Amino acid sequence: AEPPAIARAQAAVDAWRELASDLPARAAACEAAHRAALAAQKLQEDYVAAAEAFDKWHAEVVALLSPPATAGAVAASDVLRAAAIAMEQLPVGEAHARAAGVAARQMATYNIAQNPSVLTLSHMAAALDQLRNLLSALHAAARDAPTNATVPTARIVAALEDLAAGTKLSPSQLGGELGLVPEHVDFLSSEMDHAMAPKSFDPFPADRQPVPALPLPKVTLDLRAHGLSVIEHVNKARKEPNNYAARLEADLTGAYDSHIFTCPPSWGGRKLRTAEGEPALHDLLRTLRVAPGNLPVLRLVSALDDAAQQLAEELGAGAASSTPLVNRLQARGTFSGSAGEAVVYGVRQPEAIAAQLLLSDGDEQRRNRSFLLNGELKVAGFGLADHPEHGSVCVLVFTSLFATPIHEPAEVECQAEPSELFMRIIDAIPSDQARDIATDALVLGKKVKLGYKPGAVDITVTERDGSQRCSTLKWA
Secondary structure (H helix, E strand, O other): OOOOHHHHHHHHHHHHHHHHHHHHHHHHHHHHHHHHHHHHHHHHHHHHHHHHHHHHHHHHHHHHHHOOOOOOOOOOHHHHHHHHHHHHHHHHHHHHHHHHHHHHHHHHOOOOOOOOOOOOOOHHHHHHHHHHHHHHHHHHHHHHOOOOOOHHHHHHHHHHHHHHHHHHHHHHHHHHHHHOHHHHHHHHHHHHOOOOOOOOOOOOOHHOOOOOOOOOOOOOOOOHHHHHHHHHHHHHHOOOOHHHHHHHHHHHHOOOOOOEEEEHHHHHOOEEEEOOOOOOOHHHHHHHOOOOOOOOOEEEEEHHHHHHHHHHHHOOOOOOOOOOHHHHHHOOOOEEEEEEEEEOOOOOHHHHHHHHHHHOOOOOOHHHHHHHHOOOOOEEEEEEEEEOEHHHEEEEEEEEEEEOOOOOOEEEEEEEEOOOOHHHHHHHHOHHHHHHHHHHHHHOOEEEEEEEEEEEEEEEEOOOOOOOOEEEEOOO
């Protein structure tokens, strides 16, 4: 070749080398932009749904803590009752705020700057802080409320008599000498100056009136949100057991008095009688500090929620016998691998439920703890019901794999982000390997088509170059 041709060829090679070095970055940027465009609408919808759920929950709790304008007085017991219900509801609001936070962080990852709701994360955080402070103030006010209104009356009468006798002034004159405002001086004059029996003096007549019970609005506990919060605490122990142990030790140090355990305020503050006392805590801390951690994240499945709720309601109703776990699972789908359930009484707060199950107080085999820290278990269900003796009963159900059947054919195609129908079909497939084929491809931004009919599924993955690969799974 002639030198000019060689020079042109060399220039072309150099240009290609320079361009080739930029291609991976450009391809990654294009891939990110493509995935962002696909994810934007879904993430914004997720944020709006979480924000609206939080707003509705917040309005209900504020209404619960706001006495009617016509209420002249509110009994301290009613204030404590309302505060207890609100405290039980607090994890639900926290769960909605966390869901919004997850969507917001994912939007930031995709450089989606627009906030799709007027309710920001900072607004939610401020509202939660305000409610916590309000609950603390209500507890303090109810605790300090006088239980016997005649005590201050007797003291006031005795003090006025002593002062009047010592100064030889009438009560109204004494009030003037003490610098009381005219309204108070007039009150003393009308009530005591001419009274023949000062012991009948009643400065607080309203305190003698019966206080009607405060009608509390019905606030339904969102069991799904509550369960998500419980599982979040369990996952912290499974993922980072050392960090969980450190926090638990800080929260529960000094909470035991022999066999009496006083729950921290964030757990409701109840006193519980334990079988072992503090040694159960020390045993749990030792276990967590040598645990390997990084166990698979548990995921809630609606069918397992139903199975757990069935047992919770049976136990709460005092049934002579409860439905076996296998029967409850088989009535709702197909499970494989390991399966088990854990039950705890007397606590409702998500953090308390997780901790009490991990403590496994009184059980030498620590069966509840072994279920929660079993790496083979990957899906769970949550149930909670009232209990006549212990106040509440909570049930967690676990399995390695659970498939919830769909009884009619269904077809869906997604890219980057799964739709609700996509996840329903995934949850109906009784195979981890088949599920991974579909979900892994979706995570990589590939187009995935699921063709489902009872007993079989076709999975078609379309690559970015247009090529396809298909997999079929059939089961009985």
